[in-house]
Amino acid sequence: MSEAVHYERTLDHLHALSLTTAASELGPLLEQAAREDRSHAWLLDQVLHRELTRRFEKRVAANLKLSGIPVKKPLEDFDYEANPSIPKASIENLATLRFLQDGENVLLLGPTGVGKTHLAIGLTLKAIEQGYRAYFLTLHDLINKARAARQRNRLHTLHTTLLRADLFILDEVGFQPLQQEDATFLFEAINKRYAAKKSIILTSNKSYGQWHEIFPDEILAVALLDRLLHHATTLNIQGDSYRQRHRRHNPYPTPHKEVNP
Numbered sequence: 001m002s003e004a005v006h007y008e009r010t011l012d013h014l015h016a017l018s019l020t021t022a023a024s025e026l027g028p029l030l031e032q033a034a035r036e037d038r039s040h041a042w043l044l045d046q047v048l049h050r051e052l053t054r055r056f057e058k059r060v061a062a063n064l065k066l067s068g069i070p071v072k073k074p075l076e077d078f079d080y081e082a083n084p085s086i087p088k089a090s091i092e093n094l095a096t097l098r099f100l101q102d103g104e105n106v107l108l109l110g111p112t113g114v115g116k117t118h119l120a121i122g123l124t125l126k127a128i129e130q131g132y133r134a135y136f137l138t139l140h141d142l143i144n145k146a147r148a149a150r151q152r153n154r155l156h157t158l159h160t161t162l163l164r165a166d167l168f169i170l171d172e173v174g175f176q177p178l179q180q181e182d183a184t185f186l187f188e189a190i191n192k193r194y195a196a197k198k199s200i201i202l203t204s205n206k207s208y209g210q211w212h213e214i215f216p217d218e219i220l221a222v223a224l225l226d227r228l229l230h231h232a233t234t235l236n237i238q239g240d241s242y243r244q245r246h247r248r249h250n251p252y253p254t255p256h257k258e259v260n261p
Contacts, residue, residue: 025051073117091123094106104199137171138171139174140176146185172203186224
């Protein structure tokens with residue numbers, strides 16, 4: 001059997017196995033192997049490596065699309081100088097994702113506008129880049145989804161979605177008090193992830209001592225905090241809002257200038 005026939009059959013096999021990247025890379029890699037006198041083992045390694053790399057890239061892109069992240073805010077863009085109260089070393093330690101591997105939670109507390117959501121998104125992007133599935137929701141959006149699911153008798157489906165993600169990010173806890181059925185749903189969702197040892201990143205403008213203002217049932221609030229804090233890192237972020245600080249430094253917005261060519 002000629003080399004050309006072997007090549008065509010190999011392409012057919014790769015396509016039949018849905019190894020499309022390997023099929024597209026086979027020709028160039030065969031030429032490189034012949035040019036550089038590479039072994040058959042090297043060729044096979046390179047073909048499979050490129051197939052796996054492309055599949056991983058596709059998975060990351062899909063996970064990012066499905067994550068619900070409102071905007072990409074990498075940790076590398078975070079301005080630590082604007083808020084010295086944020087321990088950079090602690091954030092860098094969290095960025096190793098050991099907390100995710102160990103099923104631990106991250107709670108970011110502090111007033112509005114100090115960078116909690118940016119940090120949460122930055123850590124989430126790190127997780128997605130490593131192939132983890134993430135799901136980002138504000139508490140307001142989660143409650144709306146729960147109410148809609150309850151009306152359609154599909155709360156179980158929503159619970160399954162929340163549990164499927166390797167990392168669940170719950171943003172803006174504390175901006176609205178919860179009704180009893182909403183608080184019960186939130187407890188059930190967090191309790192299921194606690195039992196499964198799956199991580200949560202939570203941001204809140206309330207200290208733990210103020211959580212009774214969010215929940216209609218203080219016992220439920222205590223039980224929920226007990227599960228969140230059992231294995232968790234808490235960062236209390238202080239300081240002024242970035243937006244308020246910007247307004248103080250720039251009290252008069254720069255007027256728009258129209259330039260005529």
